[in-house]
Amino acid sequence: MPQNNDPVLDLHEIQGDVLIGLQKNFEDFIFFKILNVPAFKAAMKQHVIGQITTTHEAHDRDQERKMRGKATAPWLGLNVSFTKDGLTKLLGPDRAKLSASFENGAEAASLALNDPPPSTWLSTFTSDTVHGVFFVTGPEETFVTNHSQVLLDHLSDSVKVVYREMGNVRPDAEKGHEHFGFLDGVSQPGIRGLTQRSNPKLEPNQGLSGQDLIWPGEFVFGYPGQDSNDPVKKGPPAMAESWLRNGSFMVFRRLVQLVPEFNTFIKEQADILGTDSELLASRMVGRWRSGAPLLLAPLQDNIALGKDPALNNDFEYGSDPLQRACPYAAHIRKTNPRDDPNQNKAGVQTHRIIRAGIPFGPEVGQDEATVTVRPRGLMFVCYQTSIEQQFEFIQSTWANNIDFVGGKTRPPGRGRGAVTPHFDPIIGQASAREPRSMDEPVSNYPAGDTTSTLVMPNPWVVLTAAAYFFVPSITALREVLMT
Ligand code: N7H
Numbered sequence: 283m284p285q286n287n288d289p290v291l292d293l294h295e296i297q298g299d300v301l302i303g304l305q306k307n308f309e310d311f312i313f314f315k316i317l318n319v320p321a322f323k324a325a326m327k328q329h330v331i332g333q334i335t336t337t338h339e340a341h342d343r344d345q346e347r348k349m350r351g352k353a354t355a356p357w358l359g360l361n362v363s364f365t366k367d368g369l370t371k372l373l374g375p376d377r378a379k380l381s382a383s384f385e386n387g388a389e390a391a392s393l394a395l396n397d398p399p400p401s402t403w404l405s406t407f408t409s410d411t412v413h414g415v416f417f418v419t420g421p422e423e424t425f426v427t428n429h430s431q432v433l434l435d436h437l438s439d440s441v442k443v444v445y446r447e448m449g450n451v452r453p454d455a456e457k458g459h460e461h462f463g464f465l466d467g468v469s470q471p472g473i474r475g476l477t478q479r480s481n482p483k484l485e486p487n488q489g490l491s492g493q494d495l496i497w498p499g500e501f502v503f504g505y506p507g508q509d510s511n512d513p514v515k516k517g518p519p520a521m522a523e524s525w526l527r528n529g530s531f532m533v534f535r536r537l538v539q540l541v542p543e544f545n546t547f548i549k550e551q552a553d554i555l556g557t558d559s560e561l562l563a564s565r566m567v568g569r570w571r572s573g574a575p576l577l578l579a580p581l582q583d584n585i586a587l588g589k590d591p592a593l594n595n596d597f598e599y600g601s602d603p604l605q606r607a608c609p610y611a612a613h614i615r616k617t618n619p620r621d622d623p624n625q626n627k628a629g630v631q632t633h634r635i636i637r638a639g640i641p642f643g644p645e646v647g648q649d650e651a652t653v654t655v656r657p658r659g660l661m662f663v664c665y666q667t668s669i670e671q672q673f674e675f676i677q678s679t680w681a682n683n684i685d686f687v688g689g690k691t692r693p694p695g696r697g698r699g700a701v702t703p704h705f706d707p708i709i710g711q712a713s714a715r716e717p718r719s720m721d722e723p724v725s726n727y728p729a730g731d732t733t734s735t736l737v738m739p740n741p742w743v744v745l746t747a748a749a750y751f752f753v754p755s756i757t758a759l760r761e762v763l764m765t
Pocket residue numbers: 460462464465466467468469470535537538539567569613614615617618635659660662673676677708709743
């Protein structure tokens with residue numbers, strides 16, 4: 283809750299998935315096209331807007347769950363957002379344009395992001411214009427599908443469902459882990475005005491230890507963002523028309539994960555490189571499967587550390603200048619280089635995102651020892667106020683850029699040449715699908731002298747659908763979009 287000079291957020295206005303995340307074991311993604319605008323607007327006003335889960339509700343539910351250790355009710359979550367074509371459908375062709383990336387859309391961005399071409403994406407997803415998406419979430423699948431059906435009944439033939447898919451958290455001990463087996467949702471930016479400080483006196487600029495507090499304008503329109511020269515100070519709010527206030531941009535990417543192929547590759551390469559396969563996989567991610575960061579557990583997993591939110595983000599990269607603990611190319615070091623001495627920390631804080639994805643697809647079956655038979659992966663969702671400076675920047679300027687993070691040299695005795703970290707091995711994409719590399723897969727912790735390279739002929743994360751959305755505030759829905 284707000285302290286000191288924190289901004290006051292309109293929690294009743296911001297949709298619940300943006301800053302907190304809807305509580306979800308199952309999430310129905312309903313991508314729709316609007317067929318009848320007046321009927322759609324009438325149904326939204328009469329039946330849907332009042333049901334949308336706000337940040338206030340999502341926050342209360344989270345607090346309740348933390349206090350009791352479990353949910354008190356089968357919580358239903360509902361959010362809605364619109365593509366550029368959806369906004370044009372609702373506001374007319376003369377509507378004011380939002381940012382260039384949003385207006386150009388994910389298909390146009392695919393070339394610059396080295397994505398597989400849209401012609402290879404799921405044909406149902408690309409079969410018609412997507413105007414918007416509903417997220418319907420809950421604790422059980424039938425609960426969610428029943429509520430989705432009520433929603434679709436209300437909207438009746440004012441919409442056509444273009445594509446629909448159910449995301450589901452993984453079962454039992456794998457709950458919270460993505461399909462490669464790593465704990466997900468560990469590092470999220472803290473939000474000034476929302477995230478509670480665990481140690482306000484000693485760490486006034488952190489939520490939990492190591493969780494930097496970020497000004498909310500990085501994620502929601504209408505509030506101050508980060509100052510790009512000072513990691514603590516507020517900067518200007520993202521420029522926006524007044525009706526965008528309390529809204530956000532959402533990036534959706536359906537990422538297939540080739541799990542048997544990933545596991546087979548890791549085992550083979552560990553043998554070839556003479557290293558442990560679990561250590562190799564962790565060096566590609568930057569954390570062990572438990573969530574324990576390599577910066578704090580460089581050589582073996584520490585399960586207690588992995589699951590402790592008070593500890594599992596309490597690290598920076600300044601203490602690891604030679605990538606001995608964690609490779610420069612590791613997924614979490616590429617996508618958030620934190621205080622890396624070759625970066626300006628304040629600048630890094632202007633490229634943060636809030637992630638809110640969920641896995642999709644079944645567990646790996648016995649018939650899938652080496653090759654994927656049934657698709658599975660991540661319904662990746664992230665929130666920001668600049669798609670250019672946040673999601674796209676992370677993907678193209680950091681993950682896909684073989685020279686990032688730059689300015690590194692080998693330790694004395696191993697040559698003085700510059701280090702090329704190469705690709706983020708998890709999400710980095712090469713322009714012509716050529717094999718990707720990663721520097722220093724073999725650990726040199728605490729003082730080894732091995733120069734090694736991992737060559738990855740094929741990606742294990744494959745984009746199969748993508749779209750950019752605007753997530754309006756409750757008032758914008760009522761007073762601007764549905765009038
Ligand atoms: Fe990543 N993975 O299993 O390897 N991610 N990610 N991601 N990711 C993170 O901190 C993964 C993807 C970020 O602040 C963890 O929650 C997989 C995209 C960022 O320290 C794990 C896929 C983008 C962070 C994974 C995938 C990002 C992060 C560690 C795709 C943006 C936080 C747990 C299938 C372009 C970094 C955690 C920080 C963490 C995995 C996608 C970004 C385990 C499998 C597309 C910013």
